[in-house]
Amino acid sequence: MTAPSLSKPHRLSTNRSTLPGAGLPGLGLAGLGLAGLVLLPGCTPQPQPAAAPARTPMAQYSNGATGAVGYxxxxxxxxxxxxxxxxxxxxxxxxxxxxxxxxxxVADEDPHNRPEPSTPAMKPERLPGLWQRVGEYWWIGQDPYENEASYTGRTTADGQLFDAAHDGNYAWSAAFISYVMRVAGANDRFAYSPNHATYINAAASGSVPGLGAQNPATYAPRLGDLLCVGRGRSANITYSMLPTPYGFPAHCGIVVSVNENGPPFGRQLSIVGGNVDDTVALTHVPTDGAGRVSDANGQSYDSRYPWLTVLTPGYEADQEPDSGY
Structure with a gap:
């Protein structure tokens, strides 16, 4: 069976009872996700910022290769x-x-059951204030020499409004991931790209320092990891086939909460991804008691998505050394 995409086309529902931390005393929407996110501040002295801006590869390729570095x-x-x-x-x-x-x-329903919206006005990515935000994902997340860096949620690099029915040609889910990694300070520890396959293959090949690809059959995702799946006809790509010598359609979400016990799956974790239902959405993912998303044979516990790999960026720490101050 062909697995559906986590990106377009998808619809969403908002069920606050399934949100991370919902129902915990004193934890409302303003503090959402903090139960699995905030750690006690450590006593390690604050590292000093670098004297000069970091340089990163100015070109990324779908097979995981990188180009020259720049600022x-x-x-x-x-x-x-x-x-x-x-x-x-x-x-x-x-x-x-x-x-x-x-x-x-929240996008937890089977994607096959979520039809495309009937009008462009129902797509969050095209709404005032939000189409510009998608443009920031492209502008900051992509390398300056990429044509895609000037896209927005509804316009091309030349500022021309594109047809909402063909917005799949301007899918921004990988731009969202790249944006988050940039702003979090990944610098040269990530393969920024408009395509998920670029950084999946880069992680699997070891071409980017510190960026790794883990087998979901043996590794339990942690906060800040990326959970990835092949889309459409690429859903049959397995972890053992990585890296591939070519690009392929995929989707990744950032793990924002782990070790959850609640609806809809009981044992679960939560990921946040861009361009899911034309918005930034949270998806719950079933896990086993050890926090893994697949069994020992690589069979996904999730009937919606055959999880391909977990990417582990080269984090320097689990938390900010001065968190809460």
Whole structure:
């Protein structure tokens, strides 16, 4: 059976009872995700920011190869100089911030049961204030020399409005992941790309320092990891086939909460991804008691998605050394 895409086309529902931390005393939407996110501050002295901005590869290819390195002026100084170490807490918090910006939608239904909206006005990515935000994902997340860097949620690189019925040609789910990694301070520890396959293959091949690809049959995702799946006819790609010598359609979400016990699956984790139902949405993923998303044979516990791999960015810390101050 062909697995559906986590990106377009999808619809969403918002069920607050399934949100991370829902029902916990004193934890409302303003503190969403903090139960699995905030850790006690440590006593390690604050590292000093780098004196100069970091340089990153200026070109990425779908087979995982990278081009020459350079400096992107589009990345905020606090990120490129690492005012705080690149850490899991920040990556998850940034993803949750964007999810709240789009209205905290939850996409847990089978994608086959979620039809496309009947009008462009029903697509969050095209709404005032949000289409520009998608443009920021492209602008900051992509390398300056990429044509896609000037896309928005409804316009081409030349500023021309594109047809909502063909917005799949401008899918921004990988741009969202790249944006979060940039702002979290990944610098040269990620393969920024408009295609998920680029950083999946880069992780599997070891071409990017610290970026790894783990087998979901043996590895339990952690906060800030990326959970990835092949889409459409690429759903039959397995972990043992990585890296592939070619690009393929895929989707990844950022793990924002683990070790959950609640609806709809009981044991579960939560991921946040872009371009799911034309928005930034949260999806719950079933796990076993050890937190893995697949059994020992690689069979996904999720009937919706045959999870392909878990990517582990080269985080320097689990949390900010001065978190809460």
């Amino acid at each position: 992107s002026q589009r990345v905020p100084d606090f990120a490129t100089r690492n005012f705080t170490p690149f850490n899991r807490q920040d990556a998850a918090a940034i993803a949750l911030r964007e999810w709240r910006l789009f209205g905290t939608p």
